[in-house]
Amino acid sequence: MLARDARFDGQFITGVHSTGIYCRPSCPAAPPKPRNVTFYRTAAAAHEAGLRACKRCLPDAVPGSPEWDLDDDLAARAMRLIADGVVEREGVPGLARRLGYTPRHLTRVLTAELGAG
Numbered sequence: 001m002l003a004r005d006a007r008f009d010g011q012f013i014t015g016v017h018s019t020g021i022y023c024r025p026s027c028p029a030a031p032p033k034p035r036n037v038t039f040y041r042t043a044a045a046a047h048e049a050g051l052r053a054c055k056r057c058l059p060d061a062v063p064g065s066p067e068w069d070l071d072d073d074l075a076a077r078a079m080r081l082i083a084d085g086v087v088e089r090e091g092v093p094g095l096a097r098r099l100g101y102t103p104r105h106l107t108r109v110l111t112a113e114l115g116a117g
Helices: 041-046 068-082 086-099 103-113
Strands: 013-016 021-023 037-040
Touching: 013 103, 021 037, 021 068, 037 041, 068 086, 086 103
Parallel strands: none
Antiparallel strands: 013 021, 013 037
């Protein structure tokens, strides 16, 4: 959990009772104090315990779905639109607008996922 290792996503869910939130092991949020943590086998079990899903890591998402890896999905959608010629017609701001993000965030995600903005 402290290593934020994505290999454990889907293996267990971390429930933080002091905040009332449950997360994936790879969640980028600040790690909780160990005394506030309970481990659950599934997101449904954490939900049954009265916790709500983290809005940063989306632990309710199914592995392999677009919601599971939002940055990868965004990069893939951007590349499809770039191949269709959106950047030539509307520029990067137009591409970002079509995807529902700011140009700055789109550039940040593309640089992280693909190595170039």
